[in-house]
Amino acid sequence: MGAYLRSLKVFQVLGAVTHDDVLDDGLIIQSSSKIDMLAVKPNRMRIEVVSDERHRLYLYDGKTFTAWGRLNNFYATVPAPPTIPELFQLVQEKFDIELPLIDLFKWGTNEDDINKIKTAIDAGPTAVDGVTCEQYVFHQEGVDWQLWIQLGDYPLPRRLVITTLTDEARPQHTINFDWNLAPSFNEAAFVFDPPPDAKRILFDGQTVADIKKGN
Numbered sequence: 593m594g595a596y597l598r599s600l601k602v603f604q605v606l607g608a609v610t611h612d613d614v615l616d617d618g619l620i621i622q623s624s625s626k627i628d629m630l631a632v633k634p635n636r637m638r639i640e641v642v643s644d645e646r647h648r649l650y651l652y653d654g655k656t657f658t659a660w661g662r663l664n665n666f667y668a669t670v671p672a673p674p675t676i677p678e679l680f681q682l683v684q685e686k687f688d689i690e691l692p693l694i695d696l697f698k699w700g701t702n703e704d705d706i707n708k709i710k711t712a713i714d715a716g717p718t719a720v721d722g723v724t725c726e727q728y729v730f731h732q733e734g735v736d737w738q739l740w741i742q743l744g745d746y747p748l749p750r751r752l753v754i755t756t757l758t759d760e761a762r763p764q765h766t767i768n769f770d771w772n773l774a775p776s777f778n779e780a781a782f783v784f785d786p787p788p789d790a791k792r793i794l795f796d797g798q799t800v801a802d803i804k805k806g807n
Contacts, residue, residue: 593699593700593741593747593748593749594699594700594701594704595700596746596747596748597696597697597699597700597748597749598700598701600633600773601632601633602631602632602633602773602774602775603630603631603771603772603773603775604628604629604630604631604771604772604775605627605629605693605696605769605770605771605772606626606627606628606629606769606770606772607626607627607628607629607692607693607767607768607769607770608624608626608767608768608770609624609625609626609627609692609765609766609767610622610623610624610764610765610766611623611624611625611763611764611765611766612761612763612764612765613763614759614761614763618760618761620761620763623643623644623645624643624644625641625642625643625646626641626642626643627639627640627641627692627693627767628640628642629692629693629696630775630777630781631676632777632782633675633676634674634675634676635652635653635654635674635675635676636652636653636654636779636782637650637651637652637676637679637782638650638651638652638781638782639691639692639693641692646661646663647661647662647663648660648661648662649662649784650691651782651783651784652672652676652679652782653672653779653782653783654672654674654782655671655672656669656670656671656672656784657669657670657671657672657679657682657683658784659689659795660784660786660790665787665789665790665791666790666791666792666793667784667786667790667791667792667793668792668793668794668795668798669784669792670687670795670798676697677697679691680694680697686795686797686798687795687796687797687798688796688797689795693767695752696749699749705732708732708733709730709731709732710731710732710733711730711731712728712729712730712731713728713729713730714726714727714728715727715728715729715738717743718740720740720750720751720768721750721768721770723742723750724742724743724744725740725741725742725743725750725751726740726741726743727739727740728740728741734756734757734758735754735755735756735757736754736755736757737752737753737754737755738751738752738753739751739752740752746771746773748769748771749769750768750769751766751767751768751769752766752767752769753765753766754766
């Protein structure tokens with residue numbers, strides 16, 4: 593699966609996410625969101641995240657990275673490195689931003705956490721949204737996770753379920769993936785054209801001096 597994902601030069605993936613939040617009294621509140629990612633390797637990406645609480649757009653055109661909050665109409669822009677993996681690393685290390693679906697670029701690479709796995713089980717074939725998959729179950733310190741991989745010539749991840757074991761409520765984070773390996777797009781899809789009333793702000797950790805220096 594990891595090798596196949598790395599072979600893809602262009603793809604669009606829609607992620608349907610459910611997430612459990614545990615309250616102080618142990619009650620679980622489940623929230624949902626939608627993720628729409630368009631990636632053109634090595635250096636263009638568009639991610640839109642929509643939920644009841646937020647609507648965010650992340651754009652990367654190979655030279656700049658922009659994050660825009662549609663609901664509050666604030667945006668921030670910084671110069672970006674030349675590849676998608678470097679972008680993930682920059683925004684996480686410098687601005688503490690973890691972009692969604694980062695595992696799609698890590699599975700099968702040296703950044704994969706496969707050595708942390710203590711137990712792995714092949715649970716056999718099953719279907720996800722009508723697609724025949726093989727289900728795998730993994731255990732590592734503090735976490736159980738399950739992964740459904742499409743069978744056949746296109747070994748794509750179709751569902752991921754992560755269960756946190758350090759909380760007795762065992763909250764889960766679930767993503768269902770819907771893939772398009774031949775998306776249509778134009779270059780404008782990766783460039784941010786701010787609305788007239790949009791307000792530019794700084795990323796946490798970014799300064800005005802950084803902007804003047806091009807950082």
